[in-house]
Amino acid sequence: MSQSQSQQRDRNRPAGSGTALSEAYDTALLDLDGVVYAGGEAIVHAVESLSTARDGGMHLAYVTNNALRTPDAVAEHLTELGVPAEAADVITSAQAVARLMADQLPAGSRVLVVGGEGLRVALRERGLVPVESADDDPVAVVQGYGGPDLAWGRFAEASYAVARGLPWYASNTDLTIPGARGIAPGNGAAVEVVRIATGAEPQVAGKPLPPMHRETVLRTGAKRPLVVGDRLDTDIEGAFNGGVDSLLVLTGVTDAAQLLAAEPHHRPTYVDRDLRGLLTGQPEVTSQGAEGAFRCGGWTAGVRDGEELVLEGEGDPLDGLRALCGAAWTFAGDGAFGLDTEKAVAALGL
Numbered sequence: 001m002s003q004s005q006s007q008q009r010d011r012n013r014p015a016g017s018g019t020a021l022s023e024a025y026d027t028a029l030l031d032l033d034g035v036v037y038a039g040g041e042a043i044v045h046a047v048e049s050l051s052t053a054r055d056g057g058m059h060l061a062y063v064t065n066n067a068l069r070t071p072d073a074v075a076e077h078l079t080e081l082g083v084p085a086e087a088a089d090v091i092t093s094a095q096a097v098a099r100l101m102a103d104q105l106p107a108g109s110r111v112l113v114v115g116g117e118g119l120r121v122a123l124r125e126r127g128l129v130p131v132e133s134a135d136d137d138p139v140a141v142v143q144g145y146g147g148p149d150l151a152w153g154r155f156a157e158a159s160y161a162v163a164r165g166l167p168w169y170a171s172n173t174d175l176t177i178p179g180a181r182g183i184a185p186g187n188g189a190a191v192e193v194v195r196i197a198t199g200a201e202p203q204v205a206g207k208p209l210p211p212m213h214r215e216t217v218l219r220t221g222a223k224r225p226l227v228v229g230d231r232l233d234t235d236i237e238g239a240f241n242g243g244v245d246s247l248l249v250l251t252g253v254t255d256a257a258q259l260l261a262a263e264p265h266h267r268p269t270y271v272d273r274d275l276r277g278l279l280t281g282q283p284e285v286t287s288q289g290a291e292g293a294f295r296c297g298g299w300t301a302g303v304r305d306g307e308e309l310v311l312e313g314e315g316d317p318l319d320g321l322r323a324l325c326g327a328a329w330t331f332a333g334d335g336a337f338g339l340d341t342e343k344a345v346a347a348l349g350l
Contacts (some may be wrong), residue, residue: 034253113144168203170202248271
């Protein structure tokens with residue numbers, strides 16, 4: 001097991017570092033939705049933070065489970081937002097599932113596609129032929145996020161083909177996707193429609209599963225990567241599975257209560273409000289001697305009577321959250337989580 005893997009598996013509290021993360025790691029593997037942008041608009045502080053990290057020598061790679069758009073389209077959008085990017089800087093779950101399928105299907109195979117142009121382009125790059133109907137003699141079915149206007153009939157086509165016994169693939173199974181107006185259904189919700197109709201199970205390529213990690217490593221060549229994301233069940237678990245460190249930003253779907261209740265494979269190495277966290281060292285979280293008590297900045301967190309997570313002190317609320325993570329994760333260990341966290345989270349105002 002590598003040192004990074006050991007850190008991921010043995011850690012019970014957030015790590016501390018006096019060195020800026022952009023200096024400690026050579027490559028940031030950045031999720032997009034909820035991290036860099038939401039609903040087409042840049043998230044606050046994202047553009048300037050990424051510019052500073054890049055100018056300091058950090059390689060930026062954009063790793064997304066969203067299979068809707070092509071890498072060219074994603075790179076163009078990032079550039080328009082003020083984050084210069086090339087198609088080669090973008091890795092999508094469409095690319096990961098296309099490689100997975102190409103490894104298992106003969107070249108030139110016809111594949112029924114339920115999704116967007118990003119998925120079709122990725123399949124063609126791997127020598128597979130996208131088709132639109134279950135009656136077009138496909139040998140497999142693949143689903144990827146198709147946007148809010150994807151017609152209901154597309155799920156019927158997928159269900160007809162899967163029910164005939166064709167192998168079924170999914171780019172990813174994120175149940176939700178963040179947007180400018182809030183949280184919307186993601187590709188995982190669409191996959192559930194076909195699963196309910198057929199009783200079948202797809203092979204999945206996207207985060208947190210190995211095909212996506214493999215695709216990312218092959219395309220970036222990162223030596224000391226840092227995964228940056230907003231989701232515990234994709235970004236952070238994917239980092240855990242790959243044995244690399246991670247930064248959770250609180251600009252997407254994960255809130256403080258969900259972070260405190262995280263199982264070991266969902267616990268990030270670092271946590272910050274937004275991408276400004278790349279530019280700073282993370283403050284140390286220290287044990288205070290008493291079982292389950294931890295301190296970060298001006299805050300001390302502990303467990304009262306084995307039931308309630310408590311927080312005392314003042315200062316940056318984010319330091320309070322880091323201290324709470326230390327106490328909650330140490331209390332929970334590798335088992336079930338059963339602490340009352342409501343008062344402690346409310347005191348932070350995050």
